[in-house]
Amino acid sequence: LPAGGASLRLCSSRAAQEGINRPVIDRIIRVDHAGEYGANRIYAGQMAVLGRSSVGPIIQQMWNQEKDHLKKFNELMVAYRVRPTVLLPFWNIAGFVLGAGSALLGKKSAMACTVAVEESISEHYNNQIRTLIEEDPEKYKELLQVIKQFRDDEQEHHDIGLEHDAEATPAYSVLKTAIQLGCKAAIFLSERI
């Protein structure tokens, strides 16, 4: 008689959140948390260089909104018992370096960095919204609301960046492409690790 692999369902004792698609929600919250954390560090880097310049106040304002976003995802992470990405210390440094680096290149570069990052994030949030709606809009209503709100905020940051002459940066398209590639890689990794 064939003794094949175990067919047992071994119940792990995770808190019962009935009917939630665990793997999908896990990834969504983990990567969003990492994203907001990274965005925080990017703005921190930009403020460190440009804090006392004319764009200081506007960067500070965007940074404050990101802080609120991060706070919200911290709460969601605890509520859904999601594991944070192990790359957080790395995003800590990488984000700060990106922010400070782009700011050192000038105010317009800092704005270009903002535009690139916020565009990536908006697209990413839109993908998640689509995924959740395909799954079950009713079940994930609260999460959908949060993500939609945040997507609108990020879109606003993107527009602010454009208003402040982001596109006038020298090598704008090169800078933008490079940053967006980095964002894609960061999203890919944070979802999984």
Next chain:
Amino acid sequence: VRCQHYPPLRALQASAVLRRASDEHKKEPLASSSQQHFDSPPAGYQPEQEPQGPRPSYTGQGGQESEDYESEEQLQHRILTAALEFVPEHGWTAEAIAEGAKTLGLSVAAAGMFHSDGSELILHFVSECNAKLSELLEKEQKLVQLGEAEKKPIDKFLRDAVEARLRMLIPYIEKWPQALSVLLLPRNIPSSLSLLTSMIDDIWHYAGDQSTDFNWYTRRAVLTGIYNTTELVMMQDSSPGFEDTWRFLENRVADAMTMSNTASQVQSTGEAVVQGLMGAAVTVSNAETSRAVR
């Protein structure tokens, strides 16, 4: 309860045969809730009572049909649970499983459904223990929430949780080293690791851990270390009531607390030093500027 799924076994044949061989056994039809379906029963199979497929619902007693149904998984769970009582005598082996099957009125051939090294039996046991631990921690948490119990300080909470979980091994302690070595087989490592990590995560969850940074990993790694080393100490412990083990556990948890306190102290000292240096630098640069102006 979130469950982990494993690929289905292709041994419906086995269960059909053993049902035929058993004398008095329940009225289950062939389980069709697992992924594979029979088109027709294997040759020679005779249902012992009236065949009970899913009843049409015009009787209006829709709930009935699912109660008579037992899935393959449920059957395996029952066999393994029954087998546990024979583990102290036979170890984590096919013999124990066969004895367990016998008590359920099934044929000893039921043991053929499982690996001969007892992997499923051990994993089943670990999973059941983890579930019991979760229940226990959940109950305690409710008592605290209702105000009927004091909230424990973290070190006591961790100690009690690990102790409670390790105490579940006591009836099987003689054969547990064998189980540990089976759990370390490459084939079993994904499952055993996953069970271990979810248990540790559960303990921290009920301990009130709300970290969302790298501390999440540090805490779980530390507790895993404490749990594993205490488990090994327990294997060697011959003191009455395992008091050496519990003392070892207490010391390890205390070490962990000290380490974390020291770490945060080092961090705040470091920050203070940096601020001091920055202040000194600013003062010096101001002094230079004012001297240059003069």
